Amino acid sequence: MTMCDTRKAFSDQAWTLTPCIVWPWAKKPNGYRQVYRAGTTMLVHRVMYELTKGPIPEGLQLDHLCRNRACINPEHLEAVTHRENQLRGNTFLALNPAKTHCPQGHPYDEANTKIKRRSTTGKPYRQCRACLREHERLRVRKTRSD
Known part of the structure; x- marks a missing residue:
């Protein structure tokens, strides 16, 4: 599909016009839509973003703000970190x-x-101080009763 063909397909009235723009062709099993462009298969939401907003910045990926993987509305796409x-x-x-x-x-x-x-991975996690105090109170009480 050439750039001209891609632009025509994006302007075609065959797709669903809702707040989400759903590409009706070439659905992948994971819900994303694809198109053959420039000699390769590409995800349609990435093509649409690049056509309307420019290249996706290095190190970023597109987030579907609408949570709909089939949506290619560039207003529903935002470049964010993984x-x-x-x-x-x-x-x-x-x-x-x-x-x-x-x-x-x-x-x-x-x-x-x-x-x-965590002692094994070094990754942070949260603990509730009120629950820690209650746990310690019960531990001391049990120790004293023994």
């Missing part, structure tokens, strides 16, 4: 940082949160 993209998504990596309270309902705020590092 980590930012992961944290914004519905991934396991994004779950813990998004939590605002511990399992017992205490807030993860500056005063009630202790940041520790």
